[in-house]
Amino acid sequence: MKRILVTGSLGQIGSELVNHMRKIYGTDNVIATDIRRPENNEVVLGGPFEELDVLNASKMAEVAKKYDVDTIVHLAALLSAVAEAKPVLAWQINMGGLFNALEVARELNCKFFTPSSIGAFGESTPKDNTPQDTIQRPGTMYGVTKVSGELLCDYYFKKFGVDTRGVRFPGLISYVAPPGGGTTDYAVDIYYKALQEKSYTSFIAEGTYMDMMYMPDALNAIVTLLEADPSKLKHRNAFNITAMSFEPSQIAGEIKKHIPEFKMSYDVDPVRQAIANSWPNSIDCTAAKEEWGFKAQYDLPSMTKDMLEKLKIKLNIK
Numbered sequence: 001m002k003r004i005l006v007t008g009s010l011g012q013i014g015s016e017l018v019n020h021m022r023k024i025y026g027t028d029n030v031i032a033t034d035i036r037r038p039e040n041n042e043v044v045l046g047g048p049f050e051e052l053d054v055l056n057a058s059k060m061a062e063v064a065k066k067y068d069v070d071t072i073v074h075l076a077a078l079l080s081a082v083a084e085a086k087p088v089l090a091w092q093i094n095m096g097g098l099f100n101a102l103e104v105a106r107e108l109n110c111k112f113f114t115p116s117s118i119g120a121f122g123e124s125t126p127k128d129n130t131p132q133d134t135i136q137r138p139g140t141m142y143g144v145t146k147v148s149g150e151l152l153c154d155y156y157f158k159k160f161g162v163d164t165r166g167v168r169f170p171g172l173i174s175y176v177a178p179p180g181g182g183t184t185d186y187a188v189d190i191y192y193k194a195l196q197e198k199s200y201t202s203f204i205a206e207g208t209y210m211d212m213m214y215m216p217d218a219l220n221a222i223v224t225l226l227e228a229d230p231s232k233l234k235h236r237n238a239f240n241i242t243a244m245s246f247e248p249s250q251i252a253g254e255i256k257k258h259i260p261e262f263k264m265s266y267d268v269d270p271v272r273q274a275i276a277n278s279w280p281n282s283i284d285c286t287a288a289k290e291e292w293g294f295k296a297q298y299d300l301p302s303m304t305k306d307m308l309e310k311l312k313i314k315l316n317i318k
């Protein structure tokens, strides 16, 4: 029986992954944890929930033992723009939390998943069709922690036999969790503003291509990789995955098909633009397809249609 501990359960991915996994594996088999416990929250109320700061190693081990978990999904981390504003804290949380989670996985012999990111690439990485195995010299603290995390997960597999697995997520787009300090967040924000104000001012410049993915595809990818036959995994950690690559005027154009009066303008944030410039335009995910059958369902038109429909309901817009 699978019993899964999820850290950072109230973050961008966790807010949806916990419910998704509870439907697949059973409510009581997914133990959600987060540093905060808000009231009236679906993740908190919908099944087992424990308050957990990932920097508290002994509490993490205690929770994992209490529920007898055999799988850890470690999501707690600071995203790129926040990490650039608070680099010391980002190192502490992103690396300290990962180290503690890997240690619990080692002690309790758990399967382990943690996300890396397109942020693990940098200026000197080939920008188009970025290979699975390539130059990784990121210039941001977020990127530094993501590359270090990939290496640490590889090490725990090779040295201790911990069954570590992971993907490099592109920008994730969702109508559930509000944007939380990422560089790709403009592509979430834009849908809210399109519905609420019929206009959006992008902090990312026209022409800046980045990889993106709609959240349902990201959730499927996590479950598929966790279920994959380990003998087929040559890379294990940090598989490139993507569903689409676009730049701001393309997402605006797609929104205009549904909201013709929508207007886009630009007020570029130099910090986030520099981060975006250092990331690939589009990554190659052949290894993920070949080794565990990665597949994305949503492209820009189908995601836009679904996002606008779901957000209209959420925001109560007629």
Ligand code: SER
Residues within 6 Å of the ligand: 079, 080, 081, 116, 117, 118, 119, 169, 170, 171, 172, 181, 182, 183, 184, 185
């Ligand atoms: N979407 C993330 C960010 O922008 C990248 O992993 O920070």
